[in-house]
Amino acid sequence: MSVESRYEAVVAVRQALGAAAAGLNEAFEPGELAFLAVTSKAELPIRDRLAWRVAQDLGEAFVVTREWRRADLAILAGSNVVAQVEAKALYSFDVLREAGRRKYLGYLRADRAKMQALAPSDRYLLSVITDVRGEIRPELKRHVVKYAPGIMTAASSYGADAVRSLATARWLEDVKTEFGETTVIHLDGGQVWGLDVNVDVFLTGPLEEG
Numbered sequence: 001m002s003v004e005s006r007y008e009a010v011v012a013v014r015q016a017l018g019a020a021a022a023g024l025n026e027a028f029e030p031g032e033l034a035f036l037a038v039t040s041k042a043e044l045p046i047r048d049r050l051a052w053r054v055a056q057d058l059g060e061a062f063v064v065t066r067e068w069r070r071a072d073l074a075i076l077a078g079s080n081v082v083a084q085v086e087a088k089a090l091y092s093f094d095v096l097r098e099a100g101r102r103k104y105l106g107y108l109r110a111d112r113a114k115m116q117a118l119a120p121s122d123r124y125l126l127s128v129i130t131d132v133r134g135e136i137r138p139e140l141k142r143h144v145v146k147y148a149p150g151i152m153t154a155a156s157s158y159g160a161d162a163v164r165s166l167a168t169a170r171w172l173e174d175v176k177t178e179f180g181e182t183t184v185i186h187l188d189g190g191q192v193w194g195l196d197v198n199v200d201v202f203l204t205g206p207l208e209e210g
Contacts, residue, residue: 009077010122012058014206017083017124020053021185021203027053033189034197037130038145042199043089046128047072050085069118072126081119083206086111087126091147092167093154095129101174108179112207124205125179129171131164134195145195168200179204 027049028036036045048066051073055064061077068074073085088107094100108125115123132151141148154163168184176182182204189197 005077006080006082009062009080009082013054013062013075013082013122016054016057017050017085017203018183019057020050021183021201023053024049024185024201025187028187028189031190031192033187033199034192034195037189037197037199038132038192038195040146041089041128042130043072043087043126043128046089046199046201047085047087047126050126071115071118074119074121081121083122083124084115084118085124085126086115087128089128089130091150092129092131092163093147093150095167095171096154096158096163101170105174105178108175108204112179115207116209122206124203125175125207127171127175127202127204129167129200129202130189131167131198131200132195133160133163133197136195137193140193145193164198164200171200171202175202175204179207181205 024046036042051064051066054075058064063076065074066072071084072087074081075083088104090104094104111125112123136145136148136152158166172182172184182202185201187199187201189199191197
């Protein structure tokens with residue numbers, strides 16, 4: 001691939017990723033994301049919808065693939081890797097604990113290094129933070145709503161209405177300081193079992209070398 005062609009490919013992929021991320025609110029049926037996010041971590045549904053939208057935007061001139069050599073998402077032009085994306089899911093209560101933030105920032109550092117080792121390309125980090133508000137019914141606490149104890153403890157400690165905004169602000173500050181330019185997309189997940197669910201997506205990148 002010539003230098004000019006690679007530059008054009010990089011520009012096209014960056015635009016497609018940005019547009020796909022911005023359009024994620026329209027990628028789910030009403031209440032669908034709420035159901036997916038409370039019953040399992042949300043990074044795979046988010047990644048999959050992002051990948052599909054990017055593939056639709058770029059067309060057959062590019063290959064958009066999941067689980068490429070252990071990369072969550074890769075975008076190729078011919079045999080050339082143009083971009084890689086690694087996704088991590090966490091909950092708002094994770095971010096409010098210093099130990100939780102340190103742990104997940106460590107995961108992102110490892111993902112950055114992994115992408116750099118896999119192939120020279122643009123590299124992006126996708127952080128997906130789920131916030132759940134409302135009373136979790138007793139029959140849902142143990143095996144249905146994932147991480148219910150953490151959700152309830154954070155709501156009790158900080159106030160249910162404050163958890164999301166605090167978590168979003170703290171995580172954005174940390175990822176921008178550590179990794180650079182970050183865009184936040186606020187997703188209205190809807191409701192399931194009387195719970196209000198929101199998902200904040202942080203798209204960080206393209207990362208600098210190192």
